[in-house]
Amino acid sequence: MGPRRFHGGSAVCILAAALSFACAGGTGDDPAGDDRMVALEAKTRSLEESLEALASENARLRRELAVLSEQAGALEGPEASGDARDREEGVADPEGGREEQPAIPDEDRTQAAERLDDLDARVRELEDLATTVEWAILAVEQWVKGEDKPLSQLEGTALERTVRLTADSGGEVHFIVHPEREEPSVLVMPVAAVDGETPLIVSLHGYGGDSAIQAAYVPFHERVNTHGFALLLPNGIRDAEGNRFWNPTDECCDSAKGGQDDVAYLTELVARAEEVLDFGPVYFFGYSNGGFMAHHIACKGLPGLRAVAGLAGTSYVEETLCEGASPVSVLHVHGTADDVIRFEGDESDPDQQEDGEPAFYAGALDMVTRWSRQAGCDWPGQPQPYATLDLDRLVAGAETRAFRLESGCADGIAIELWMSMGSSHAPGYGETFVDALVDWLLSQE
The missing domain is CATH 1.10.287 (Helix Hairpins)
Incomplete structure (x- = not known):
C-alpha cells in the first residue's frame, strides 16, 4: 500500500x-x-x-x-x-601553428x-x-x-525517552490521552501560559522515528519558556515492520493496510490538549513523513491552524484532493541533494517496489506554487532570495536560499521556501535552524 x-x-x-x-x-x-x-x-x-x-x-x-x-x-x-x-x-591556433589535440x-x-x-x-x-x-x-x-x-x-519507550528529554526544559509536562491509542502524547507547557493566547506547536517525527528522536533533532522544548509556546509531541502507529509512521493520504481507515485516519487522530489530540489550556494559533511542523502529514493537515484543515512547516517532506501529486482548503501560511524546507524525497519531486518515475506504479510526491517548487494559488497569489517563475542562511553544518558556507511570497496573498498569509543547496535528506541542523524555524512559525499570527 x-x-x-x-x-x-x-x-x-x-x-x-x-x-x-x-x-x-x-x-x-x-x-x-x-x-x-x-x-x-x-x-x-x-x-x-x-x-x-x-x-x-x-x-x-x-x-x-x-x-x-x-x-x-x-x-x-x-x-x-x-x-x-x-x-x-x-586545430589551428590564432598564430598559424597547430595545437596538438590528443x-x-x-x-x-x-x-x-x-x-x-x-x-x-x-x-x-x-x-x-x-x-x-x-x-x-x-x-x-x-x-x-x-x-x-x-x-x-x-x-525505554518513546514516551519515557520523550519525558526524560523534555522534563529538563523548564516547562510543565502533561500527558494527553487519545481514546483510541494506549500510548499518551507529551505536551510541554510554558510556565507563563496565557489562556486564549499561548500558541501550540505540534511536531511530527519522520518514518521510523518517534517523538523522542524528533525532539532531539528539532528541540522545540528548549524554547517553550523563552518564546512562550506549548509543544505537543505525538507518535504515529507502527507498520508491519515495527516502524512508526503517519498516513498523509485519504486512504483510510483500514488499519490492516496502514490507512489509519491521522487527520482525525491529530485533530482529536489537539482538542484534548486544549483541555489543559485554550490555545491561540496552532502550528504544525513535520520532518520527512511528518512533513507530508503537516501538508496534509493544512489540506484538510484543523481548528485554529495558522501555519505549517515541513522539512524534507512534500505532498501527493493529486492536488485536487486539497480543493476547498482554507489558506494557511506554509514554509517548505528542502535540500537539493535529498535523494530520499527529491527536491524536484517524483511524479513520473515508476516505483519498482510497487509494480511500476508512478511515485506520488510533488517537488518543492510545485508545493509553494500550489499553496500560493490556494492563497490567491502567484509564485513567480524566477523568484529572487530575500536572504541567504547558514543552517546546515554539514554544508560549507551559507547554503540556504530563502524565498517568500507575501504580496497578493490572502490577508496575513505567507508562502516561503528555504532551498538548501547541497543539503541531504537529513541536514545537520543546529540551534540556528531551530531559532529561525520557531521565529517563522510564531510570526504567522
Missing part, C-alpha cells in the same frame, strides 16, 4: 550510536563515559573531513570529465578546425565517469553516517547536560 513507501527511504537509526554509548553504562561524571563522548565527537569530525575530501575529489573529477567531453566534442564536431584533415592532425580514449572517459559515480555514492553514504553521529551526540548531550544520571536512561 502506498502511503508509507515515499517517506522511509534510508531509515537512518538516529540514536544507534547514542544507545551503544549508553549501554556501556557511563554517567555524565564518568571519565570512561567522557572518553567515549570525545571519541564519538572525534568520529564525527573524521567523517566530516572525509566527506569534504570526497566532495573535493568529486568536484575535481567533474571538471576533468567536463574537459574530456569538451575535447571529445571538439574532435568530433564539424566546426572544430574546418575539415576532416584538420580534425585528425590538430585523442581521448573512450576507456579513460568511462573510467572517469565510473569513478565519479562511485564518489557520489560514497559522499551520500558518508553524509548520512555523519548526520547520524551528529544526531546521536545531540541526543546524548540533551540527556546528560547538567545531570548525574546514567546514559542507559536513553533506553
Whole structure:
C-alpha cells in the first residue's frame, strides 16, 4: 500500500550510536563515559573531513570529465578546425601553428565517469553516517547536560525517552490521552501560559522515528519558556515492520493496510490538549513523513491552524484532493541533494517496489506554487532570495536560499521556501535552524 513507501527511504537509526554509548553504562561524571563522548565527537569530525575530501575529489573529477567531453566534442564536431584533415592532425591556433589535440580514449572517459559515480555514492553514504553521529551526540548531550544520571536512561519507550528529554526544559509536562491509542502524547507547557493566547506547536517525527528522536533533532522544548509556546509531541502507529509512521493520504481507515485516519487522530489530540489550556494559533511542523502529514493537515484543515512547516517532506501529486482548503501560511524546507524525497519531486518515475506504479510526491517548487494559488497569489517563475542562511553544518558556507511570497496573498498569509543547496535528506541542523524555524512559525499570527 502506498502511503508509507515515499517517506522511509534510508531509515537512518538516529540514536544507534547514542544507545551503544549508553549501554556501556557511563554517567555524565564518568571519565570512561567522557572518553567515549570525545571519541564519538572525534568520529564525527573524521567523517566530516572525509566527506569534504570526497566532495573535493568529486568536484575535481567533474571538471576533468567536463574537459574530456569538451575535447571529445571538439574532435568530433564539424566546426572544430574546418575539415576532416584538420580534425585528425590538430586545430589551428590564432598564430598559424597547430595545437596538438590528443585523442581521448573512450576507456579513460568511462573510467572517469565510473569513478565519479562511485564518489557520489560514497559522499551520500558518508553524509548520512555523519548526520547520524551528529544526531546521536545531540541526543546524548540533551540527556546528560547538567545531570548525574546514567546514559542507559536513553533506553525505554518513546514516551519515557520523550519525558526524560523534555522534563529538563523548564516547562510543565502533561500527558494527553487519545481514546483510541494506549500510548499518551507529551505536551510541554510554558510556565507563563496565557489562556486564549499561548500558541501550540505540534511536531511530527519522520518514518521510523518517534517523538523522542524528533525532539532531539528539532528541540522545540528548549524554547517553550523563552518564546512562550506549548509543544505537543505525538507518535504515529507502527507498520508491519515495527516502524512508526503517519498516513498523509485519504486512504483510510483500514488499519490492516496502514490507512489509519491521522487527520482525525491529530485533530482529536489537539482538542484534548486544549483541555489543559485554550490555545491561540496552532502550528504544525513535520520532518520527512511528518512533513507530508503537516501538508496534509493544512489540506484538510484543523481548528485554529495558522501555519505549517515541513522539512524534507512534500505532498501527493493529486492536488485536487486539497480543493476547498482554507489558506494557511506554509514554509517548505528542502535540500537539493535529498535523494530520499527529491527536491524536484517524483511524479513520473515508476516505483519498482510497487509494480511500476508512478511515485506520488510533488517537488518543492510545485508545493509553494500550489499553496500560493490556494492563497490567491502567484509564485513567480524566477523568484529572487530575500536572504541567504547558514543552517546546515554539514554544508560549507551559507547554503540556504530563502524565498517568500507575501504580496497578493490572502490577508496575513505567507508562502516561503528555504532551498538548501547541497543539503541531504537529513541536514545537520543546529540551534540556528531551530531559532529561525520557531521565529517563522510564531510570526504567522
